[in-house]
Amino acid sequence: MAADLPTSRSKSKPVAGDAPIFDVRGLVKHYPVGSGFRLRRNTRFIQAVDGVDFAIRKGETLGLVGESGCGKTTVARTLMRLEEPSAGEALFHGKDIFRANAADLKHMRRRIQMIFQDPYASLNPRMRVEQIIAEPWVIHADVLPRSQWAARVSELLESVGLLPDHAQRYPHEFSGGQRQRIGIARALALNPEILVCDEPVSALDVSVQAQVVNLLERIQSTFHIACLFIAHDLAVVRHMSHRIAVMYLGRIVEIGTVERVYRTPRHPYTKALLSAQPRIDFAKKGGIERILLQGEVPSPASPPSGCRFRTRCWKAQALCAERSPALVADGPNHQVACHFPVEVTDAMPHSRPPIAPGNKHSH
Amino acid sequence: MSDVAPPLLEVNDLRVEFRSGREIVRAVNGATFSVRRGETAAVLGESGSGKSVTAAAIMRLLASPPAHITGGSIRFNGADVLGAPMPEWRKRCGLDIGMVFQDALASLNPVFPVGWQVAEPFRAHGILDARAALERAEALLGRVGIPEPHERARDYPHQFSGGMRQRVMIAMAIALDPKLLIADEPTTALDVTVQAQIMDLLLDLQRERHMAMVLITHDLGVVAEVADHVAVMYGGRVVESGPARDVLSRPAHPYTLALLESVPRADIDQQQLNPIVGSPPDMATMPTGCSFHPRCRRATAECRASLPPRIEMRPGHHAECFRAHEVFDGR
Numbered sequence: 030m031a032a033d034l035p036t037s038r039s040k041s042k043p044v045a046g047d048a049p050i051f052d053v054r055g056l057v058k059h060y061p062v063g064s065g066f067r068l069r070r071n072t073r074f075i076q077a078v079d080g081v082d083f084a085i086r087k088g089e090t091l092g093l094v095g096e097s098g099c100g101k102t103t104v105a106r107t108l109m110r111l112e113e114p115s116a117g118e119a120l121f122h123g124k125d126i127f128r129a130n131a132a133d134l135k136h137m138r139r140r141i142q143m144i145f146q147d148p149y150a151s152l153n154p155r156m157r158v159e160q161i162i163a164e165p166w167v168i169h170a171d172v173l174p175r176s177q178w179a180a181r182v183s184e185l186l187e188s189v190g191l192l193p194d195h196a197q198r199y200p201h202e203f204s205g206g207q208r209q210r211i212g213i214a215r216a217l218a219l220n221p222e223i224l225v226c227d228e229p230v231s232a233l234d235v236s237v238q239a240q241v242v243n244l245l246e247r248i249q250s251t252f253h254i255a256c257l258f259i260a261h262d263l264a265v266v267r268h269m270s271h272r273i274a275v276m277y278l279g280r281i282v283e284i285g286t287v288e289r290v291y292r293t294p295r296h297p298y299t300k301a302l303l304s305a306q307p308r309i310d311f312a313k314k315g316g317i318e319r320i321l322l323q324g325e326v327p328s329p330a331s332p333p334s335g336c337r338f339r340t341r342c343w344k345a346q347a348l349c350a351e352r353s354p355a356l357v358a359d360g361p362n363h364q365v366a367c368h369f370p371v372e373v374t375d376a377m378p379h380s381r382p383p384i385a386p387g388n389k390h391s392h
Numbered sequence: 393m394s395d396v397a398p399p400l401l402e403v404n405d406l407r408v409e410f411r412s413g414r415e416i417v418r419a420v421n422g423a424t425f426s427v428r429r430g431e432t433a434a435v436l437g438e439s440g441s442g443k444s445v446t447a448a449a450i451m452r453l454l455a456s457p458p459a460h461i462t463g464g465s466i467r468f469n470g471a472d473v474l475g476a477p478m479p480e481w482r483k484r485c486g487l488d489i490g491m492v493f494q495d496a497l498a499s500l501n502p503v504f505p506v507g508w509q510v511a512e513p514f515r516a517h518g519i520l521d522a523r524a525a526l527e528r529a530e531a532l533l534g535r536v537g538i539p540e541p542h543e544r545a546r547d548y549p550h551q552f553s554g555g556m557r558q559r560v561m562i563a564m565a566i567a568l569d570p571k572l573l574i575a576d577e578p579t580t581a582l583d584v585t586v587q588a589q590i591m592d593l594l595l596d597l598q599r600e601r602h603m604a605m606v607l608i609t610h611d612l613g614v615v616a617e618v619a620d621h622v623a624v625m626y627g628g629r630v631v632e633s634g635p636a637r638d639v640l641s642r643p644a645h646p647y648t649l650a651l652l653e654s655v656p657r658a659d660i661d662q663q664q665l666n667p668i669v670g671s672p673p674d675m676a677t678m679p680t681g682c683s684f685h686p687r688c689r690r691a692t693a694e695c696r697a698s699l700p701p702r703i704e705m706r707p708g709h710h711a712e713c714f715r716a717h718e719v720f721d722g723r
């Protein structure tokens with residue numbers, strides 16, 4: 030298994046200079062709130078996703094991070110057309126997924142596959158692993174002649190680290206990590222160009238999580254598949270992604286290469302999010318200070334005017350309430366939506382020195 | 393160690409099994425750890441490692457049947473916990489031990505206002521009348537960071553966000569100024585920025601009230617940041633324990649080491665992750681000998697045959713492994 034791994038870095042470089050294979054522009058998804066009857070005009074809307082733009086190149090992994098309710102899963106679901114978007118376009122090789130008719134959509138979906146969060150809920154308990162992995166070929170009958178199914182299933186199982194014998198078993202016979210591998214094998218059955226992974230390792234135990242992260246990385250680099258990797262875990266995203274987009278309350282607040290966003294975050298929210306991540310580091314004592322955000326995420330049904338983060342932001346000024354900041358370039362491969370981006374020299378508010386456990390009780 | 397105070401809580405070789413029909417699930421097969429006042433002891437483990445069952449056993453919350461405590465002892469404040477008559481223990485536990493659970497929505501009563509629920513300990517123990525209890529509850533809600541506590545005390549649990557509900561739970565847990573606070577995955581269901589707020593609150597309260605805290609968690613980062621001591625559980629046993637800093641910076645058990653190597657990090661750029669092969673053991677069919685041997689790179693015939701000894705690496709730092717010295721020395 031380790032033989033075909035690139036030695037230096039498991040993350041392969043995306044093909045530079047390529048036109049994006051996937052281009053999302055102005056994606057909006059509003060859900061109406063209230064009763065089923067909507068006779069009145071002034072229906073309120075939950076603004077789950079409110080104008081999201083990003084592009085993914087061939088072989089590239091874009092990490093999409095944010096806390097619960099920020100709209101990251103809604104983005105994934107609209108891209109798969111599991112939900113209908115309210116506005117915007119999603120160009121896949123120049124063709125808009127949102128406006129595709131049933132036949133086109135079926136063809137596109139062959140190239141875009143999804144891996145779900147819950148490995149228990151996303152596999153049909155009454156189907157054998159073989160049937161689960163072969164199901165895409167039933168739907169897309171021209172991909173693989175039936176005579177080759179069994180051989181291909183064995184091949185796919187091996188490529189995700191399972192045994193060919195496992196094909197005859199049912200999902201309940203597998204552990205969480207193994208089920209997630211089955212889900213990955215199913216996603217690979219149609220040789221997709223892009224994988225949409227919605228929190229693929231969040232439900233797994235720490236010791237198993239690393240196995241699946243490594244597997245996804247290996248698959249991504251060997252088959253050169255692009256990936257939209259959605260997660261709330263900043264560490265996993267850092268490990269998986271080339272570029273990262275940070276969402277807050279339905280909008281992307283910062284997007285850029287992993288190196289830039291993690292080393293020099295420019296949006297106050299990104300900075301706070303990164304500082305809140307607990308870390309295992311005894312060497313860097315007094316290094317990073319923790320920013321404790323005040324208050325809570327406002328409701329997406331009535332988001333604040335202007336910048337949506339301003340109600341919790343220590344740098345907010347009058348302008349932030351008036352004008353919504355646009356996502357603008359900030360250095361190479363880095364964009365930020367903030368009127369007053371974080372400078373390295375900034376004093377941090379509400380912060381406290383990190384706790385040094387060993388020193389707390391130095392009797 | 394120069395600490396003179398005896399431990400407030402001492403768990404010694406605790407064993408718990410669940411019997412249903414013919415199946416016996418040995419959830420805890422030997423858990424040993426202790427915590428002093430003003431200290432935080434983390435019990436670290438993955439799902440099924442027995443950490444939550446250990447916490448429930450301390451509180452005597454396990455229903456029997458199916459749970460049976462088959463061995464070991466728990467001492468709280470010098471007195472035997474498991475042998476105490478239930479009514480007496482209930483009273484003492486209620487006064488001296490507070491508990492915070494992972495799922496605040498499931499732990500709060502949906503049909504009563506939160507103020508009433510936070511005031512319950514004062515009423516139940518006959519400390520204050522209903523009116524005074526409610527006033528104290530409001531003060532507590534304010535202390536745990538709920539804005540406008542007087543008004544919010546009348547709201548119901550569903551009207552609070554996840555983080556705010558966890559604050560309500562904490563207010564209830566600290567109401568009677570307990571000597572010990574047991575927090576079972578208190579931040580697991582929360583987002584990372586909220587998690588930071590809640591951990592911060594717990595630590596503040598702990599210092600202010602000089603409580604002991606047992607923190608049940610699966611998160612190495614949380615342990616590294618807040619715990620004084622850590623007990624690493626695997627397959628129902630505490631396989632390594634000691635000062636958190638010592639254990640995490642220089643582990644002596646292969647499982648602890650492997651866990652540290654397999655966790656992705658947000659603060660540094662890593663090369664490949666080094667995962668642990670296989671999956672955690674099934675409690676109904678535990679491996680013989682050391683329960684980690686099927687996943688351990690260093691396993692030998694000895695590990696498969698017999699239970700490894702508990703070796704002291706440094707004062708207070710123990711590991712249950714035949715090859716602990718090898719791991720400890722980085723060989």
